[in-house]
Amino acid sequence: MDEVITKDGRTLAVEQWGVPTGTPVIYLHGSPMSRLARHPDDSLFERLGIRLITYDRPGFGCSTPLPGRQVVDAAEDVAAVADHLGLDRFAVFGVSGGGPHALAFAARHPGRVTRVGALASLAPRDAAGLDWTAGMNEGNTRSATVAVTDREAVLAHLSAVGTAGLPPLPEVERAVLSRPEIGAMLGPAFAEAVRPGLDGWVDDVRALFGTPWGFDPAEVSVPVRLWHGGLDTLVPPAHAEWLAARMPTADLTLQQDAGHGGHFDATPAMLAWLVGFPGLDTEELLAGRSVTVHVAGRDLHVQLGAPTAVDALPRLRALLADFASVRERATEYLWDWDANGGEGERERADFLAALTPTTLVVTGDGTVELHYEEIDEKYLMDGYWPAVHLDRGLVPVEVTIES
Template identity: 80%
Template structure:
């Protein structure tokens, strides 16, 4: 695949211009990097609907830990080419394409919310390239055996989940008609997190970039996450895994994280009883430290090794 850097779309705090990675099927993936250029590589999979500009808001953390954080727009978001009909498992090939373009052999990977399943997909399909994998506030697959998938879920996500079963066109019409303006209000615990100045300052541009080209990315994320089987089994993951979930999460109920932790044989479940969905922000420093192989945040691997 090809790779080039372009001067557009540069995120505040990034150390390089946005990179365009061209996949083997000639799609563009927009990539951004944060933190230490020579640091330990960690690939981050954003939530939905978000973009490559989404990350932990205090970027001094990346410098303190010596992290080279790599983010990219999933297909249809931001500057990445849409890929209608994509499944969660398809992210594995895209992460591999990004890693190949950046010269990364082995690295840690983690995802938040809708990005969690996509991070797990890469770990399942490419264990030889993953040091550790993390998922925060992650969905479980719609066909998860023994899980009441929508139990305890917020009205907005329950609606999207119901529509997703009817396919991509139904999701397109649903999101076009509803949009963010008509979504039910978030619980107070989530509003409190999103109103924090550092978080709102980061999320505003990240969301705006996600939907700048339209709703394709959001539509395909909802369809892949809520309406179809993922295309891989989390039980196939063999690398060390860490699952974090807030006990008060109604956007993605904690039963999802518990199911994933029970399914992934190498996983440890961290359940924070007093946290909601947005609690993943405060849980990120500990997750990053664990991904590096040391609870104190000291590097335990050689960059790109």
């Protein structure tokens, strides 16, 4: 566990999972949960090359309470965690009560967010035109009723829940919760959440069920992906539909046969999207196969080479995001290496235009190869093509000729 001290002197408890050098993703847990909550298959983060970062919201686990907090307050807490870890831009996502908190960061810090995901997320309590508790189960409806009163009432309500237990859940939820791997994760995550008491849970209920979020979801300008189960009675699907209609950049997947717990099965696809380049099939790459993506105006074949291909995924995503500069460095080097005698700017420009890479190979140690094929025979003998090798700093170091 790591500890982050906020500007107002509070402590936020942080955990990390997956690949330490991987693509960073900050996860906002549900309620009542803690930094130990995550997808139960930790190998998923390794397969996708993800550095998953979780933290306790105020009052949960080892994080200092912040009485009266709003959802929007999570934005500065996430920023504090990111600053502590030296993160610039990254993806965020949240599940259930964590969804609104992920959207809060995206709304307040759009320049730091690549993509944002929300699974089974609540809509704001003051959502215009939404019958907020319609289709909601008895337990959450009661929470919504007391959440609009005062803190003491919420505390009494949650204390009673802890004594009497939750109302029975639908079969679609029980089927998910009965999976051993999910129970093995949820048990410790819940126990850690309420270990210091109910402060975090009380503040979450008031922030999510009783008060405005403190920002308009329409302010979110980065790409958003929403997922919701059509059979969800903990958070009815109308909440996701309202969010999708409110956010211009949102795309909603409504899985009709899934309940609230269906977010566990939906998480792998969400994570792949959060850290992916459009069209980049990471599962195929990790299986050792070439994947074709459209970048810089044409198709590019992408491969991961040895060693440890999973370590190369974050590097690959960064290269594709800035592929124009990578291509420029490589082709400039090839021009200097052998321009076939040409010296004029016109010939140089023609040369660079003709040299369009067809294959990109990235290895686990960070080196890069750009392969060129079907090159105009004006520059190279027909049937032969070059490959430019670049080091970790994207400095070209070698050219090889292939037939």
